[in-house]
Amino acid sequence: MSRPFRLYVCSDIHAAEGVWRKLLNATRANIYKADAVLIAGDLTGKALVPVVASDGGWRARVLGQERRARDEGELAALERSIADIGQYAVRVTADERAAMESDPELVRRLFTEQIEQRVREWMALAAERLEGSGVPVYVMPGNDDEFGIDPILAASTYCVDVNERVVDLTPWHQLVSMGWSSPTPWSTPRELPEEEFLDRLSGLMAEVRDPRKSVVMTHVPPFDSGLDTAPLLSPDLRPTVSAGDVLRGPVGSRGVRTAIETFKPVLGVHGHIHESGGQRRIGDTLSINAGSESNVGILRGYLVDLGPDGVERTMRVEG
Numbered sequence: 001m002s003r004p005f006r007l008y009v010c011s012d013i014h015a016a017e018g019v020w021r022k023l024l025n026a027t028r029a030n031i032y033k034a035d036a037v038l039i040a041g042d043l044t045g046k047a048l049v050p051v052v053a054s055d056g057g058w059r060a061r062v063l064g065q066e067r068r069a070r071d072e073g074e075l076a077a078l079e080r081s082i083a084d085i086g087q088y089a090v091r092v093t094a095d096e097r098a099a100m101e102s103d104p105e106l107v108r109r110l111f112t113e114q115i116e117q118r119v120r121e122w123m124a125l126a127a128e129r130l131e132g133s134g135v136p137v138y139v140m141p142g143n144d145d146e147f148g149i150d151p152i153l154a155a156s157t158y159c160v161d162v163n164e165r166v167v168d169l170t171p172w173h174q175l176v177s178m179g180w181s182s183p184t185p186w187s188t189p190r191e192l193p194e195e196e197f198l199d200r201l202s203g204l205m206a207e208v209r210d211p212r213k214s215v216v217m218t219h220v221p222p223f224d225s226g227l228d229t230a231p232l233l234s235p236d237l238r239p240t241v242s243a244g245d246v247l248r249g250p251v252g253s254r255g256v257r258t259a260i261e262t263f264k265p266v267l268g269v270h271g272h273i274h275e276s277g278g279q280r281r282i283g284d285t286l287s288i289n290a291g292s293e294s295n296v297g298i299l300r301g302y303l304v305d306l307g308p309d310g311v312e313r314t315m316r317v318e319g
Contacts, residue, residue: 011271041142
């Protein structure tokens with residue numbers, strides 16, 4: 001009897017330094033006994049934090065609170081705490097901070113530099129920690145990730161960027177990956193209209209030997225699956241409230257759902273909606289969203305044991 005092939009799947013790490021290190025350390029130590037790691041998009045963060053030289057020390061506003069560092073040791077700790085919540089610290093003078101307030105293009109340039117630098121460091125750390133482990137790491141960008149990280153992922157000597165590719169995964173299954181999302185209210189870098197999204201995903205599925213022996217990894221979850229429930233937003237992007245409660249509903253992709261219902265892959269791996277972690281069945285397909293709490297330092301994931309006849313076991317894990 002064949003031993004099942006174990007996947008560790010996660011998503012939405014969003015530049016959280018401590019969570020990335022947890023993932024690499026758990027993989028290197030073989031804690032989960034995984035045969036491969038899948039990361040379903042959104043590697044990068046969303047906020048730049050100026051750390052301003054002030055009165056012989058440094059100050060920064062982090063999550064609405066004023067933080068100060070009096071010496072290099074405290075400064076290193078401050079910058080580490082900023083990185084661990086998935087934000088980017090940049091040291092500036094008071095004059096440079098003032099220039100940032102009046103020049104959005106300067107902020108954009110600094111932000112892009114920080115994003116690309118962290119991804120570059122992460123790829124180097126993965127190669128350092130995991131070389132020789134025998135556990136491949138399949139990664140793709142998500143809708144929040146700028147295109148500037150693509151050449152960095154492509155140059156990685158260890159992690160494999162599988163976005164819009166079909167690759168062999170287990171002895172029985174191929175992996176089909178799509179990091180784009182259907183439209184969101186925020187006009188993020190990688191969004192496609194539903195019809196184009198479905199066309200691209202269907203084109204990838206046409207390359208698969210047997211769709212029923214495929215694992216489909218899309219950053220955005222299938223529509224109305226229970227893995228895509230999020231606050232419904234008003235036109236000004238505020239949560240809609242009724243009778244004191246925030247209204248929630250499905251915000252996933254109809255294209256992903258149609259593809260799953262049409263091709264019937266054995267497994268769907270998703271992310272995007274942090275608060276909708278779990279697993280659901282759509283026909284014969286088991287779909288999983290690991291959820292994310294990377295901003296508070298928690299690594300959420302799922303273990304999935306795949307055998308020749310399908311999913312044999314799943315387990316939600318966190319660290």
